[in-house]
Amino acid sequence: MDAWQELPASRQWSPERLSELINELSKGGSTSFMIVEGGDVAFTWGDIAHKSSVASARKSLIGLLYGIYASEGLIDLDASLGDLGVDDHSPLTDIEKTATVRDLLASRSGVYHPSVYDIAQGRPARGRYPPGSFWFYNNWDFNVLGTIFELQTRENLFAAFASKIAGPLGMQDFVLSDLRYEHGPESRHPVYKMRFSARDLARVGLMCLRHGMWGDQRIVPEDWLRESLKPHSDLGGGRGYGYLWWTTEANAPGDMLHADVPIYYASGLGGQKIIVLPDRDLVVVHRAARVDHGIRHDRMGELLRLALSAKPLD
Numbered sequence: 001m002d003a004w005q006e007l008p009a010s011r012q013w014s015p016e017r018l019s020e021l022i023n024e025l026s027k028g029g030s031t032s033f034m035i036v037e038g039g040d041v042a043f044t045w046g047d048i049a050h051k052s053s054v055a056s057a058r059k060s061l062i063g064l065l066y067g068i069y070a071s072e073g074l075i076d077l078d079a080s081l082g083d084l085g086v087d088d089h090s091p092l093t094d095i096e097k098t099a100t101v102r103d104l105l106a107s108r109s110g111v112y113h114p115s116v117y118d119i120a121q122g123r124p125a126r127g128r129y130p131p132g133s134f135w136f137y138n139n140w141d142f143n144v145l146g147t148i149f150e151l152q153t154r155e156n157l158f159a160a161f162a163s164k165i166a167g168p169l170g171m172q173d174f175v176l177s178d179l180r181y182e183h184g185p186e187s188r189h190p191v192y193k194m195r196f197s198a199r200d201l202a203r204v205g206l207m208c209l210r211h212g213m214w215g216d217q218r219i220v221p222e223d224w225l226r227e228s229l230k231p232h233s234d235l236g237g238g239r240g241y242g243y244l245w246w247t248t249e250a251n252a253p254g255d256m257l258h259a260d261v262p263i264y265y266a267s268g269l270g271g272q273k274i275i276v277l278p279d280r281d282l283v284v285v286h287r288a289a290r291v292d293h294g295i296r297h298d299r300m301g302e303l304l305r306l307a308l309s310a311k312p313l314d
Helices: 015-025 057-071 101-105 140-155 157-170 198-209 222-228 297-308
Strands: 032-037 039-047 181-182 191-196 233-236 240-241 246-247 263-268 271-275 282-287
Touching: 015 039, 015 101, 015 271, 015 297, 032 198, 032 233, 032 271, 032 297, 039 198, 057 157, 057 198, 057 222, 057 271, 101 140, 140 157, 157 181, 157 198, 191 198, 191 233, 191 263, 198 282, 222 271, 271 297
Parallel strands: none
Antiparallel strands: 032 039, 032 282, 181 191, 233 240, 240 246, 246 263, 263 271, 271 282
């Protein structure tokens, strides 16, 4: 697929409800929005070709890359930090070194070390929980996954993303320079920064919706997606965390971003979202060009449910 196809007229969504959605999107923060149904574009608003930071949604994208390389035997998910020689400015303890790659993917490493783009709020004291025993949304884990990828595969993370995901998906706006590392004094492990357009993120969502396929080409192993998208951590109220993806049960009371069907999503500050609704055959993408002037998580939930109200009854 070289470009997105418009939804056939027989499947058009309610123009009245979409007008309400446009009115809400125009109130500020949002800069683009996209709905894909059955692989066709049902709705777009804003500049869906504009590229900007996806913030923490990048983590879910790297998770897809891990699945590809793990299936090729180039990443050992059960290797420990000690096995891989991973350390930091403040040396890791023997217990911290037992954390595995799987633990990092699930944000359960038990390593509570400062990181570039640190998440200090709520961070446990070092040594409080052993690896694998406790979930904490931890940028140290996520940043170290970038280091580990290059250690195990001997490939550049960004070049691998371009060749294994962006290229095969036919991303319309992507260039390699949209991906870069940012270093800081807090840690040896840099943060990987990414810029994408809404319409290219929608390709990622559709590929996931299609169980890792793009047309007749396998991009990500189906069993990896199945494993990544199940809640390895129960966060309460119907909310969960898999391998770098968030999960939400239908009508989950613990997540303001919910629908009347189960969803999974990639999420970044300011409302950078790829939302997949398998039971509805839908992908929804929201972008805010400035992460610091975007929208809140609960607001995204309101917009999602308003959008879904425009879908015609089957």
